[in-house]
Amino acid sequence: MKKKERADFILHRLEELYPETPIPLDHQDPYTLLIAVLLSAQCTDARVNTVTPALFQLASTPEEMQNVDVEAIKEIIRPCGLSPRKSKAISELSKILVEQHGGQVPQDFAALEALPGVGHKTASVVMAQAFGVPAFPVDTHIHRLAKRWKLSEGKNVVQVERDLKRQFPEEKWNKLHLQIIFYGREFCSARGCDGKTCEICARVRLPL
Structure with missing residues (x-):
């Protein structure tokens, strides 16, 4: 052929x-999708889906997440692997979303990729699955x-x-x-x- x-x-x-x-990752909105995709790095979607309910019960918005202690985030997401790095990224990107984007996930590749822990693949998933932008x-x-x-x-x-x-x-x-x-x-x-x-x-x- x-x-x-x-x-x-x-x-x-x-x-x-x-x-x-x-969409394989359970989420409610662009923010929870962003967090789920970040957690899926070197981890299965199935495992992420077992972890995110507890995390999002603790905090499901950037405003809430920025006030959660990083150690508390790390303890919940430990089964996903790379928990020290991922928990720090979740905390930091939540603060940035609040301070620079009005608590909203930006519909822009460059702005997404500027967030801690968010590479091109994660940004592409969010743009495609949350906002319907071709990626x-x-x-x-x-x-x-x-x-x-x-x-x-x-x-x-x-x-x-x-x-x-x-x-x-x-x-x-x-x-x-x-x-x-x-x-x-x-x-x-x-x-x-x-x-x-x-x-x-x-x-x-x-x-x-």
């Missing part, structure tokens, strides 16, 4: 498999599958994101990045597929 044919097939098949794409967050699943499906040879997420944006319509990005994640978890995990055995891997390797 040529790259365009692979992309078209993947887009069509993923739409068949995942016509609905619920293509690249996580480990998407990076792996983009290579297996011969959509990108990028060595880093920046290159992979650029390649995927070129190959798929902008109006599909927000849904497609979730569809790829769902497929990677269900059928094409790092250990569950060798890049040849799952349905899409096998299909995209076929000659014309």
Whole structure:
């Protein structure tokens, strides 16, 4: 298959498999989504979802969170890993949101990425899932599958994101990045597929 044919097939098949794409991280608004995405770094969404209820019961707005002791935050989010760094980031970004953004999560990539603990991937998820702005967050699943499906040879997420944006319509990005994640978890995990055995891997390797 040529790259365009692979992309078209993947887009069509993923739409068949995942016509609905619920956001994996439980949240109530852009702020709680931002915190959940920050916590998901090097942690599963499932584990984050077991931790955030207690955290958001303690504080669910920047105004509330800025007044919570960092040690209290750290104790609650400990199961997510990297708790010293994440708890400090949660506290500091909450103060910044209150002081500089009126307690609101900014709908702007640069402003989001300026927040402590918020990189481009986290900002992309928030922009896509909270505000509906076209973005293509690249996580480990998407990076792996983009290579297996011969959509990108990028060595880093920046290159992979650029390649995927070129190959798929902008109006599909927000849904497609979730569809790829769902497929990677269900059928094409790092250990569950060798890049040849799952349905899409096998299909995209076929000659014309």
